Amino acid sequence: MTNRISLTPENIQATLSLEDKIILLNFFSAQHPECVQQMQVLETLSAQYHDALVLAVLDCDLQAMLASQLAQQIGLQSLPTTVVLKNGSPLDVISGLKTVDELTRVLAEHLPAPEEMYLVEAQKALAAGDTNKAYELAKQALDAAPQNSKAKLIFADLCIQLNKTKEAKLILDSVAIADQDAYFLNLQNKLIQAEERKVDPRIIALKERVEAEPLNLSLRAELADLLIEQGLTEEALDALLTILKKDMSFGEAKKTFLELIASLPNGDKVAVEYRRRLYSLLY
Structure with missing residues (x-):
């Protein structure tokens, strides 16, 4: 859902009085290059703070009468100008072309951390x-x-x-x-x-059997399945990696290993480490 609104006489009151939102009332004219540049900056900023900001654009060319009325109220001197409002009350007036960093600094006390x-x-x-x-x-x-x-x-x-x-x-x-x-x-x-x-007794029992028969890959695969069932991802990956070290083509070990890594969050340190270990085996 967009957080950019084009202001008209019909929607301006409801828009500028939105609660719990920072309203950036931007006076815009397509005839002014700096207005066009400022709009790009404001759109970038409003996308970054989508849930906190509403970009309310007043097109001074299309809504000349409305723009003139508001300009007189705030003492508008030049374009581009952006008025910062919250709960219908003005907080700041930003004149001239500003970068994203400059606007962020100006709005810092009003924006969420x-x-x-x-x-x-x-x-x-x-x-x-x-x-x-x-x-x-x-x-x-x-x-x-x-x-x-x-x-x-x-x-x-x-x-x-x-x-x-x-x-x-x-x-x-x-x-x-x-x-x-x-x-x-x-x-x-x-x-x-x-x-x-x-502390699942089935896991304890299987671990004891694996220790007694370290070359039995079927037992180790059974242990890996049980560890996955219990949500013990890192232990399951370790068991599967041990299998792959002995036999890269054993059963579904490689497929299960890769699927398990893929199920982890992006950048997860366990996923990164075990993916690296697998690649070291392959290459």
Whole structure:
């Protein structure tokens, strides 16, 4: 859905009074080259902050009377000019051609922090059922603000959902005591439950058999399947890699190995490491 609106007498009042949005009211004329350049910059900025900004374009050529009325109200001196509004009230007037960086600095106190934007997108991805995408976005939020407790908790939650319990534990251990709220305590309980699920007697029994028969690749493949079933991705990859080291063509080992890596989030360190190990075998 676009966040650019062309202003008319019919929609201007509703647009400029939109709640919880920063409105960039841009006075535009296609006859002014700088207006055209500024529009490109504003479109780039509004795309970056899609959920926070609305670009309201007043075409001074097509809506001359409306533009004249508003220009008198704000004391417009030249084009291009952009008025920053929130909840119907003007916050700032930006005159002249500005770059994306310059506009970002001007709007810094009004725009959400980068980590907040990433977290909003992460929650949308999670609601859509894309846990891997949510994980990537939450990781970006944490990278942008390593000490942000909200980012830590959301990222830890997603780690638990993806059975990355070691990573989740490291994150939760870093949460300051003052930030250990009900959500934190709930995540601690979820982590304990996730770690308890890993102690599956079937896995223990199979590991003992594999140790007793290290050359039995069928047993190791059976163990890998059970590890995948329990969400123990890294252990499963390790078991499959051991098979491939002994026999690259054994059963479905290579196919399962690649599918498992593909199921991990983009840039996942486990995926990167095991893909590298496989390539070292192949080449």
